[in-house]
Amino acid sequence: MVECLLRTPVRGTACRRAPYLGRCALFKHPRWRSVRRSSAQRQESVRQPPVSSSCVDVSHSPLPQPEFQHEETHYIGPDDFYPSVDDDSWWGDTEEGVESFTQPAVFGNMAERLANAKPPVPVYLMNPLSGVWIKRNRDTGRLESGIPNPRQLEAGFTSLRSAGIHGVMVDVWWGIVEREEGVYDFGAYRQLFEMLDRCGLKVQAVMAFHAVGGNVGDGDLRLPLPRWVLDIGDRNPDIFYRDKQGTSNREYVSLAIDNWYEDSQGHRVCKGHPEARGLLNGRTARECYRDFCAAFLHEFRPDLGRMVTEVTVGLGPAGEMRYGAYPGARWTFPGIGQFQCHDKYMRTLLREHAEAAGHADWGLMEPHDSGYYNSHPAFEGFWNSSWGRFDSEYGVFFLRWYSDMLIRHADGVLSDAHRLLQAEHDGAMEYHHHEHRHDGATVYRFKPTCRLGIKLAGIHWWYNSCAHPAECTAGYYNTREHDGYRSILQMARKHDARVSLTCVEMKDWEHPSEFRCSPEGLFKQLLGIAQDLGVDLCGENALQRYDSGGLVNIVHSAFGQSASEHKLAGLTFLRMSPHLFESPHNWREFCKFLSGMCCPPDDYVRNFYMELLLASYPSGTQARAEFFEMRFRRLEALPGGAGGGRGRGRGRGRARLSGACDDASGAAAGDGASESVDGDGDGDGEGVIGSEVELLAFGAGDEAMSEGSSSAGIPIHHRC
Numbered sequence: 001m002v003e004c005l006l007r008t009p010v011r012g013t014a015c016r017r018a019p020y021l022g023r024c025a026l027f028k029h030p031r032w033r034s035v036r037r038s039s040a041q042r043q044e045s046v047r048q049p050p051v052s053s054s055c056v057d058v059s060h061s062p063l064p065q066p067e068f069q070h071e072e073t074h075y076i077g078p079d080d081f082y083p084s085v086d087d088d089s090w091w092g093d094t095e096e097g098v099e100s101f102t103q104p105a106v107f108g109n110m111a112e113r114l115a116n117a118k119p120p121v122p123v124y125l126m127n128p129l130s131g132v133w134i135k136r137n138r139d140t141g142r143l144e145s146g147i148p149n150p151r152q153l154e155a156g157f158t159s160l161r162s163a164g165i166h167g168v169m170v171d172v173w174w175g176i177v178e179r180e181e182g183v184y185d186f187g188a189y190r191q192l193f194e195m196l197d198r199c200g201l202k203v204q205a206v207m208a209f210h211a212v213g214g215n216v217g218d219g220d221l222r223l224p225l226p227r228w229v230l231d232i233g234d235r236n237p238d239i240f241y242r243d244k245q246g247t248s249n250r251e252y253v254s255l256a257i258d259n260w261y262e263d264s265q266g267h268r269v270c271k272g273h274p275e276a277r278g279l280l281n282g283r284t285a286r287e288c289y290r291d292f293c294a295a296f297l298h299e300f301r302p303d304l305g306r307m308v309t310e311v312t313v314g315l316g317p318a319g320e321m322r323y324g325a326y327p328g329a330r331w332t333f334p335g336i337g338q339f340q341c342h343d344k345y346m347r348t349l350l351r352e353h354a355e356a357a358g359h360a361d362w363g364l365m366e367p368h369d370s371g372y373y374n375s376h377p378a379f380e381g382f383w384n385s386s387w388g389r390f391d392s393e394y395g396v397f398f399l400r401w402y403s404d405m406l407i408r409h410a411d412g413v414l415s416d417a418h419r420l421l422q423a424e425h426d427g428a429m430e431y432h433h434h435e436h437r438h439d440g441a442t443v444y445r446f447k448p449t450c451r452l453g454i455k456l457a458g459i460h461w462w463y464n465s466c467a468h469p470a471e472c473t474a475g476y477y478n479t480r481e482h483d484g485y486r487s488i489l490q491m492a493r494k495h496d497a498r499v500s501l502t503c504v505e506m507k508d509w510e511h512p513s514e515f516r517c518s519p520e521g522l523f524k525q526l527l528g529i530a531q532d533l534g535v536d537l538c539g540e541n542a543l544q545r546y547d548s549g550g551l552v553n554i555v556h557s558a559f560g561q562s563a564s565e566h567k568l569a570g571l572t573f574l575r576m577s578p579h580l581f582e583s584p585h586n587w588r589e590f591c592k593f594l595s596g597m598c599c600p601p602d603d604y605v606r607n608f609y610m611e612l613l614l615a616s617y618p619s620g621t622q623a624r625a626e627f628f629e630m631r632f633r634r635l636e637a638l639p640g641g642a643g644g645g646r647g648r649g650r651g652r653g654r655a656r657l658s659g660a661c662d663d664a665s666g667a668a669a670g671d672g673a674s675e676s677v678d679g680d681g682d683g684d685g686e687g688v689i690g691s692e693v694e695l696l697a698f699g700a701g702d703e704a705m706s707e708g709s710s711s712a713g714i715p716i717h718h719r720c
Contacts (some may be wrong), residue, residue: 028151044714061405076635118599121558121568122166124204126575128153129212132188134176138268145176145188150195156581157199164594167202167309169572172296173223173321174209181228181281184295193300195308202454204310204572205300206319207293207417211251213330215318216542222417225250232280239279241340243373244366249324249340251317255409256345258286268348289313290416297424304425305449305488309407312453315410316475320457320502321488323406327371334515336383337473342404354403362394363555370473377469385466391481403477403484407491410454414495418452425450451498451536456488456526458503458542460519461511478525485526489535498569499524500591504539504557523557536569544574546586551593558597571597 014309052503101668135146157168170192196203198599212223214716217599223231233239233250239257240248261276261284270278278284283291293313300308315321325337341350354363367389377383382390389395425448433445459471466480478484492499503519511517523539530537539557541550559566580586 019687026341038233046692059691104176112643122202122570123164123594124167124169124202124570124572124595125160126572127168127170127192127315128576129218129223131170131576132173132176132192143179145185147188147191147195150191154195154199154575157196157201157583158415159578161199161201164598165201166570167204168196168576169204169206169312169561170196171206171208172209173212174292175211175226177295180224180294181226183289184292184299184622186296190299191416191665193303193307200323203297203303203308204312205308206312207296207314208319208520209252209290209292209314210317210319214251215326218328218681223323225253229253229280236279238343238345239285240343241346242342243338243340244342246342247330248343249317249327251324251327252290253280253285253287254343255405256343256349256411257284258412259284260345274646286412286416290420293417294420297420301424305422308450310451311417311451312455312500315413315454316406318455318457320455322457322459322474322476325475326470329372334470334517336371336380336462336469338404339370339473341366346405349405351402354397355587355629357397358433359394359397362397365717367395367398369467377465378468381470383465383467383469388467390469390472390479392465396482399472399477399479403475403487406475407487410488411491411494414452414454414497418497421450421452441494447672448496452495453500453503453538454492455500455540456485458501458506458522460522461504461508461517463518463522464516481523486529486533489529489533493533493535498536498538499526499530500540500541500570500572502542504568504571505541505543505545505553507549507553510549538570539568539573540572541574544577544579546579546583550587551589551596554593555596562626577623622692 038231047127062545094715130148132410133148134143135148136142138146160168170189172189173185176188179185179188193203208468211225212218212221225237229239230691233248237248238252240250241247241252241254258692259271260279261269261271263273263275263277275702278287280288293311297304297311312319317324317327323340325331325340326335331337341347342365347363350359351363354360367382369389371377371380371383378385382388382395390399400571456476459474459476462468462470466483468478468480471478471484476484476488489499501523504523506519508520511519528536529535539554541554543550545551554571554573558571560567640652
């Protein structure tokens with residue numbers, strides 16, 4: 001066995017619990033103290049008999065175990081003991097704590113250990129918004145779909161494949177495919193999919209029933225809904241969402257007309273009525289979505305499961321399951337948004353629900369004091385944390401109805417898509433995981449090769465407030481008293497759909513504290529629910545970022561902080577653009593990031609994780625220096641760490657971190673002569689990064705070393 005203990009005397013600083021990195025634990029204690037002993041005292045300490053073992057029982061570890069069974073445990077003196085960050089029994093006034101990092105005597109490289117702990121996370125890159133577009137044929141004068149610059153696009157796909165991308169997410173736009181009602185043109189998408197197939201890339205196909213323009217990242221690009229849908233909207237504006245000012249949002253069709261039928265006189269009737277007709281030229285919105293999905297699945301049936309691995313169903317603006325509560329033209333961050341329930345069909349449904357609940361007056365309108373798009377919750381009576389009405393009987397009634405309408409919409413559209421996918425797909429299955437039962441039997445789990453998926457908006461602003469107003473106006477009834485995401489994930493589990501959450505690249509400290517933002521809290525809540533329900537959770541970055549801080553946040557979100565923590569099932573990176581290829585810095589950082597998502601080698605772990613983890617704290621803070629110092633020394637202990645020799649070896653190295661904030665580097669190297677006592681190698685040096693760090697490593701070796709050395713010095717490049 002190999003046991004690594006870390007002692008970091010840092011005087012006058014507050015104690016902070018540090019997270020896990022892969023399988024490596026960081027140890028801290030409320031009472032930081034310096035324990036300096038001579039070489040003879042240290043050798044005497046390790047010769048003591050194994051009175052007690054503080055090692056982790058690897059036989060019960062969830063991680064894969066080596067084939068050999070021999071294990072060896074060494075006793076370490078009490079002065080070297082420090083508690084584990086997860087052992088609450090030691091977090092008090094005690095002077096002693098015990099923790100050791102246990103590994104087999106034969107070290108594998110870090111890439112192998114990380115791969116054993118957690119498989120790589122597949123990374124998909126979003127296709128450019130203009131990757132498929134409409135052009136006019138010069139000969140016929142008709143509009144046709146096509147790919148601008150196909151050679152350039154294929155060259156980009158080839159480069160991405162060599163960099164390690166698993167596949168590409170492609171938006172299949174309703175406004176492009178069904179330009180004429182009932183006529184589906186997949187010609188450009190067939191050409192694009194064949195191009196991706198030649199490059200060896202998989203496809204996540206998004207059934208994009210929304211318009212482009214007005215959202216973050218859309219820029220100046222505009223792609224509306226089909227012309228025939230907009231013509232219907234000109235005659236009947238209530239097929240789109242409306243806010244309290246009466247302004248229509250043409251980004252997505254109102255969910256109220258999913259199952260709305262009328263007769264020839266314009267009266268509402270049930271579906272079985274002989275004159276029942278939907279509002280979209282005889283079809284309901286749900287029937288339009290169903291026909292579109294059926295046409296796509298039929299067109300690409302041979303590719304389902306082979307190349308097309310997921311069909312993501314768009315359920316709202318930006319393809320996300322939400323209301324259009326914060327349109328880009330009328331909203332600015334961190335506004336609370338507005339309820340979108342003022343079209344006549346939504347008002348009718350609200351009135352019927354209120355009458356059924358015995359409170360007809362509750363169905364007249366939304367809360368009058370809920371504010372406007374850019375309001376502050378503290379100044380709105382409905383959202384105020386102290387005396388707001390959001391948790392009153394009326395507030396609970398309205399928020400629950402508003403959220404349930406969104407969930408019913410998603411449930412209906414997904415049920416149609418799931419049924420169509422099962423009919424078109426050949427039922428091929430692939431291995432997912434296996435479980436060992438108590439009776440010795442092994443149960444193997446399989447999953448379909450092509451899955452359904454939905455996207456949830458990462459609405460993190462005002463998450464730390466009591467009312468969560470921004471989430472509630474978007475349709476997520478998630479307050480301090482109510483979990484708004486569990487019912488959504490339960491609905492997704494019913495249809496075997498994966499759930500993708502945006503904002504996985506963000507940290508809480510990156511946002512002003514007065515806006516109560518918590519992307520980490522939101523992600524943690526979704527991750528816990530997904531693990532509890534057995535739903536695959538995927539991630540997506542909300543903003544196009546190539547800075548090291550954002551990239552390491554994605555890596556942390558993907559793999560978690562410990563080997564037992566739930567990880568993401570996949571990641572979609574936003575987005576393929578000239579900024580990625582034309583900037584050497586962006587391309588280099590992106591390639592390093594892809595290596596990190598595929599379980600990197602030792603040098604990548606040391607360099608990449610160090611420079612990115614350092615960016616997690618603002619420059620100039622004591623916590624930043626302390627965090628860097630402990631992370632670095634802990635990683636230095638792992639892959640072929642400090643010292644070596646037959647029996648036991650020990651080494652300490654000196655290193656310093658120097659350089660400007662924008663371009664700093666550091667290296668660790670050991671020096672000093674070793675001593676051999678009964679075949680034990682002992683190399684002594686000094687090690688400092690910011691403050692003094694002493695690292696003891698005990699490991700088995702094949703040959704005694706005449707010169708002791710610490711682990712190899714590897715430059716660390718980081719940016720603040």
